[in-house]
Structure formats: structure tokens, C-alpha cells
Amino acid sequence: MTEQIKKKKKNIIVLSSMGIAVVLLFFISLFVGSSSMKFKDAFYALFGQGQNNYIIIMQKIRLPRAIAALFVGAGLAISGLIMQTTLSNEMASPSTLGVSNAATFGANVSIIVLSGGFLITGNNAANIITSSNAYATSALAFVFAFASILITLGLSKLKAMNKSTLILAGIAMGTMWTALTSLLQFYATDVSLGAAVVWTFGDLARATYKIDIIIAVVVVLSSIAFGILSNKYNAMLSGDDMARSVGIQTERFRFISLLIASLITAICIANLGIIGFVGIVCPHIAKRIFGHDHKLTIPGSILIGSILLLLSDTLARTVGNGTAIPVGIITSLVGAPFFLYIIFRKKRGGEIA
Numbered sequence: 001m002t003e004q005i006k007k008k009k010k011n012i013i014v015l016s017s018m019g020i021a022v023v024l025l026f027f028i029s030l031f032v033g034s035s036s037m038k039f040k041d042a043f044y045a046l047f048g049q050g051q052n053n054y055i056i057i058m059q060k061i062r063l064p065r066a067i068a069a070l071f072v073g074a075g076l077a078i079s080g081l082i083m084q085t086t087l088s089n090e091m092a093s094p095s096t097l098g099v100s101n102a103a104t105f106g107a108n109v110s111i112i113v114l115s116g117g118f119l120i121t122g123n124n125a126a127n128i129i130t131s132s133n134a135y136a137t138s139a140l141a142f143v144f145a146f147a148s149i150l151i152t153l154g155l156s157k158l159k160a161m162n163k164s165t166l167i168l169a170g171i172a173m174g175t176m177w178t179a180l181t182s183l184l185q186f187y188a189t190d191v192s193l194g195a196a197v198v199w200t201f202g203d204l205a206r207a208t209y210k211i212d213i214i215i216a217v218v219v220v221l222s223s224i225a226f227g228i229l230s231n232k233y234n235a236m237l238s239g240d241d242m243a244r245s246v247g248i249q250t251e252r253f254r255f256i257s258l259l260i261a262s263l264i265t266a267i268c269i270a271n272l273g274i275i276g277f278v279g280i281v282c283p284h285i286a287k288r289i290f291g292h293d294h295k296l297t298i299p300g301s302i303l304i305g306s307i308l309l310l311l312s313d314t315l316a317r318t319v320g321n322g323t324a325i326p327v328g329i330i331t332s333l334v335g336a337p338f339f340l341y342i343i344f345r346k347k348r349g350g351e352i353a
Contacts, residue, residue: 011296014289018303022070025310029066030058033317061205068207068215069309069327072268073278075219077305079261080279081286081297082226085233086254086261087163093280094265096167097152097258098174099145103269104200105177105184106144110137111196112188137199138211142270148173149262153255166258202275202328204313211271218267222260223302229257230294237292275328277335278305284338308334 031042037054045054046063076094083092094100114136152173156165185193226233232253235243240250268275286300312330319325 011290015296015299015303018300018307022303022306022310025307025314026066026070029069029310029314029317030062032314033057033062064207064209064212065204065313066310067209067212068204068272069313070306071212071216071219072204072272072275073282073305073307073309074223074302075215075264075268075305076275076278077282077286077301077308078219078223078226078298079264081283081294081301082233082257082261083279084283085236085294086257087167088236088239089163089167090284091280092167093277094261094269095174095276095279097170097262098148098172098177099262099265100269100274101174101177101181102148103141103145103266104274105181106141106270107137107199108181108184108188108196109144110140111199112184112192114140138270142266144177145266145270146263148177149259149266153258157255163254166254200274200328201326202269202273202331203324203326204272204309204316205324205326206272215267215271218264222264223298225260226257226294227298230298233257233294233298234292273326273328275309276332277339278308278331281335281338282308 030046031039035042035054035057037045037057041050041054042058044050045058048055048059079094080092083094083096084090087096089096152166152169155169155173185196188196232243232248235246235248236250236253243250243253265279282304283297283301285304286297290296290300308331309327312334313327316325316327316330
């Protein structure tokens with residue numbers, strides 16, 4: 001009993017430390033960047049006082065993207081954890097069900113076909129700028145991403161809702177969306193193709209307060225739901241038979257869990273582009289620290305996701321020599337080596353950790 005109390009206290013201390021780290025990194029991200037602003041000027045500008053250009057930087061650029069980093073990191077991390085648990089696959093991530101591929105196709109339809117491509121504006125950069133609509137692009141990306149989720153889950157339903165069928169259906173759907181995207185890009189003009197490629201870069205600079213509110217509401221409500229169901233996710237770790245023995249309808253539970261996790265991913269990607277590896281890296285770090293108890297790994301993944309994206313965005317804004325690098329590039333550079341580490345690190349039984 002004493003050992004359990006010590007372990008519980010240790011976990012509370014670690015989670016509290018992570019929470020403090022998130023708060024500190026949030027404020028650091030506001031006051032660090034390529035601008036020559038002094039701390040005092042930045043502080044006053046944050047509250048609408050001082051030079052107008054400083055106020056714009058703090059209130060219109062840094063604050064919205066810091067809020068986005070906070071919630072997008074948390075959302076992608078918790079999505080990855082839930083997918084890994086429900087699919088019993090340590091390699092599962094928000095892209096497993098083809099969500100990212102579908103969102104990319106939807107954005108390409110908006111940019112290449114409807115607003116800036118060969119059907120309307122031709123090879124004219126000015127036309128693309130005046131005719132494109134960021135909200136329309138995000139909306140279409142979300143529509144295709146969510147449609148892909150429903151199709152994938154529906155296809156797997158036809159042959160029982162088992163984990164292998166879901167993963168295979170997700171791979172097939174992802175490949176199809178990628179092929180359709182390539183087909184669109186093959187016929188695109190140079191300018192519209194460039195705009196479509198730029199959209200795929202995960203970039204928090206697109207964040208606005210409106211986008212932040214939408215993402216925050218979805219992530220917070222979903223995280224609360226996952227937390228309430230943490231005992232059921234713990235039961236799922238022991239296999240479907242064990243989960244059924246304690247009254248869980250595994251197929252329905254998996255369907256709903258993946259639907260919510262994919263919804264979070266679709267909202268984030270549709271508005272800010274593809275931010276890779278957060279959904280696979282953060283849950284693994286949480287499991288290494290806390291084990292597999294979802295009462296701990298759910299809040300742990302959320303906090304680690306926020307930490308990773310806040311750090312990555314701060315780095316992206318400071319190393320670009322005046323130009324912020326898309327945060328998706330930073331997370332991929334960090335995540336790829338970690339992904340390789342996961343692949344080659346094996347347990348005694350020969351399974352991937």
C-alpha cells in the first residue's frame with residue numbers, strides 16, 4: 001500500500017510539473033520570436049498598449065498561434081492515444097484512417113479546382129489571391145476528412161468491426177485520397193499547385209481566435225469524454241474478450257472512440273494543415289512515464305502534446321531569421337527519429353514497445 005501511495009504522489013508531481021511547464025512555455029512563446037521587441041514593450045502590447053505594430057504582433061499573431069499550439073498539440077496527442085488503444089496498434093496515429101489524406105484532397109479541390117485553379121482563374125497569382133477563401137478551403141478539407149472517417153468505419157462495419165479490418169480500410173482510403181490529390185495536382189497550374197502544396201504545411205500562423213475557439217471546444221469536450229471513459233479504455237488493453245466480459249460493446253465503443261478521435265484530427269488539419277508525428281510521439285512518451293493506465297496517460301498525453309507543439313512553434317519562429325518556419329516541418333524533424341526509435345526498440349517478446 002505504501003508503494004502505491006508513493007507511486008500516486010510521484011504521478012501527481014509529474015503531472016503537476018507538466019502543467020506548470022505548459023503554462024511557462026505558453027508565456028515564453030508569447031515573448032520569444034524574431035521581432036526586436038523588448039519584454040516590456042511586448043507585455044504592454046499584449047494588453048493593447050504601446051506601438052500599434054507591436055500590438056498587432058502580440059494580439060493578432062503570437063497570441064492566437066500560442067493558443068492554437070496549446071489545443072492542437074493536446075488534441076492530436078489524445079487522438080493518437082485513443083487510436084493506439086482501440087486499434088491495439090502502437091503505430092496507430094491520427095493519419096491511420098486516412099484523415100490527413102482526405103483533408104489534403106479537400107483542400108486541393110478548393111484551391112486547384114474551385115478558387116485558384118484551371119477551372120476558374122488560370123495561371124495568375126493575383127486571381128488566386130483574390131478568389132481563394134481560407135474558410136472555404138478549411139471547410140472543404142473538413143468535409144472530405146470527416147466523410148473519409150465515415151466511409152472507413154462504414155466499410156469496416158460490413159466485415160465486422162475488428163481492428164485489422166479498420167487499419168486495412170484506413171490504408172486503402174488513404175491511398176485512394178492520395179491518388180486523387182496527385183491527379184488534381186497533375187492538371188493544376190503552377191501557381192495553384194504551389195498554393196496547394198503550401199497548404200499542406202502545418203502552419204499555426206493561420207490561427208485566428210475563431211479557429212482557436214472551435215478547436216478548443218472540440219478538444220476540451222472530447223478530452224473530458226475520454227477521461228470519463230478511462231476505465232473502459234483500460235479494459236480494452238486486455239483484448240476484446242476481456243472488455244466484453246465487463247460489459248463493453250467493443251465494436252460500438254471502438255466506432256464511437258475512433259469517430260471522436262478522428263473528428264479532433266479533422267478539425268485541426270482542416271484549419272491549420274498537416275502537423276505530423278504529434279499523435280504518435282506524445283502517447284508513447286506518456287506511456288513510458290506513466291505506464292498504460294488511461295487515468296494517467298490521457299492527461300499525460302494532453303500535456304505532452306501541448307508542450308511539444310509550444311516548443312516546436314517557438315523554435316519555428318526563432319530559427320527562421322525573420323520568417324517563421326511552418327511548425328509541421330519542426331514536428332516532423334523531431335518525430336521522424338523518434339518514430340524510427342519506436343520501430344527498432346523491441347521488448348523481450350519481440351514486439352514493438
